[in-house]
Amino acid sequence: MNQLQTIEQKVVPFNGTELLAAKTNDGKIYAAVKWVSEGIGLSLGQYQSQTRKIQEDLVLQKGIANLQLPTNGGIQEVLCIELEFLPLWLAKISITPSMQKDNPWTVQRLIEFQLKAKDVLAEAFVQKPKSQLEIMQMQIEQMIKQEREIQELRETTLRLEKNQENITQIVALNPTEWRPKTTAILNKIAIARGGFGEFRNVRQESYDLLEARAKCKLDIRLNNRKKEALANGIIPKSKIEKFSKLDVIADDTRLTEIYLAIVKEMAIKHQVNVEGLGA
Known part of the structure; x- marks a missing residue:
């Protein structure tokens, strides 16, 4: 220097x-x-x-x-x-x-x-030196700008508070009635991505993340569940054919907890508004 x-x-x-x-x-x-x-x-x-x-x-x-x-x-x-x-x-x-x-x-x-x-x-x-009128005008413009900045800061704070409240509601999702709520959240994510084929893509993404994190194969578990139900002969075949991966997840407490965590993470990442999903 x-x-x-x-x-x-x-x-x-x-x-x-x-x-x-x-x-x-x-x-x-x-x-x-x-x-x-x-x-x-x-x-x-x-x-x-x-x-x-x-x-x-x-x-x-x-x-x-x-x-x-x-x-x-x-x-x-x-x-x-x-x-x-x-x-x-x-x-x-x-x-x-x-x-x-x-x-x-x-x-x-x-x-x-x-x-x-x-x-x-x-x-x-x-x-060049400014006139008294120019100085007063600058001061007025500065005050207006500061008021605008204060208003923008208030709006930003409100958005952050609302977002934090939204995240709190997402995290509060519990295993007792998780299926309709996770479905609603994933649908909201799909809509945010453009809808149409995204509904299937978002659902598959959640399953892929679950399989990677839980070290499991949902297709295998689903097939095994159908075979066991057919062997028992208690559940009608038409109902067995409707078994889904969500049923497999619901059968395993560990998978349910991991899946809930994944859906929550996806909801927070995509800033999903959970208003209307209930407590």
Whole structure:
């Protein structure tokens, strides 16, 4: 990292937070990594992890510098990243499924930073002074945007709560009346996939998963069950012919438990709405 001299520094408002940026004697603009991390909503541990990744990345390390900037503790050496490298760094912060589920606010902030932070910081060092009217208009637009973000966050929270409640109901399915409910769930999955031939495909997928997990062959068990019933001579042949793989599963407590777990996993994976299936 080269030693540079700061010739101009600014605290730039962005997306409801503030970013510290500086212009150096080589004409480049740098953003303080910690301020960006805090603006996104990263924890202290996540910020420290990102600092290590930036310093170790073969490309990003070419765009960082330690600049003397003001902090709460006075003038200190601060890790900064050149604006040209800022989008690349932010793009390398992965948005994982768990992050989307547990921290939707942070995900939304990260996306905003990935798309707009560089341009806002660059504009702060080149734009002409704004009139009082323009400043008031910007403040109004910022307030409107923040209200919109708050509303979107509320809607996201409601969706997550509803999804969590839905998952809770799915997990609560019990072995006492599982057959109609699992059938209804699998039908919902098939409809979500487009219907028609998917009804057969989804059902077969559930059986394939069961056979793989339980180390069993449902066709063999079904044939054996039919043979035993015919040999006993108690059940009419017409009824025996209607025996299904679900009957085989129902005959074995272990298979029933495993099959229920599989259907629950499929329901959660496809975000099936179980409303109307009953308790």
